[in-house]
Amino acid sequence: MKKVLSIFNVSIISLLLVACPNESNSGKSEKIANYGATQDGLKSMHNDIYELIKDKSCQQDSDCGVVGLGARACGGPDSYAVYSKANIDAEQLQSMTKQLESLHKTYNQENQIMSICMMEPKPGFACIDNQCKTKAASNLIQ
Numbered sequence: 001m002k003k004v005l006s007i008f009n010v011s012i013i014s015l016l017l018v019a020c021p022n023e024s025n026s027g028k029s030e031k032i033a034n035y036g037a038t039q040d041g042l043k044s045m046h047n048d049i050y051e052l053i054k055d056k057s058c059q060q061d062s063d064c065g066v067v068g069l070g071a072r073a074c075g076g077p078d079s080y081a082v083y084s085k086a087n088i089d090a091e092q093l094q095s096m097t098k099q100l101e102s103l104h105k106t107y108n109q110e111n112q113i114m115s116i117c118m119m120e121p122k123p124g125f126a127c128i129d130n131q132c133k134t135k136a137a138s139n140l141i142q
Helices: 002-019 023-033 039-052 090-110
Strands: 064-069 079-084 125-128 131-134
Touching: 039 090, 064 090, 064 125, 064 131, 079 131
Parallel strands: none
Antiparallel strands: 064 079, 125 131
């Protein structure tokens, strides 16, 4: 009988561990679930992305990248942000930018947002003074 109870207890504990998310995962899931296709939701998600990529330190140009943010009504990103590849969780950034794009498209459709259909050009970037920065347009033409 003790052996049966012991196996039963182990089974219950195992189920509880699997069924109950740990704090680090539940916080991330709740954060994602709180975004909405509203101006406040889009602003909050933009802020969280900028918080994720705030450390722009680099050693060379290849440490830097640029990512599209949001969605224009006629297509393409609403804006771009430069980030340091060495200082971010690339999967998290990709997930967040895809979710932002989706939410922005939904917002545009639900609110019948119109656009002049002018595409935002992807900026150049470089590691300047050990910080990932956009290059001025005049520096791109050579």
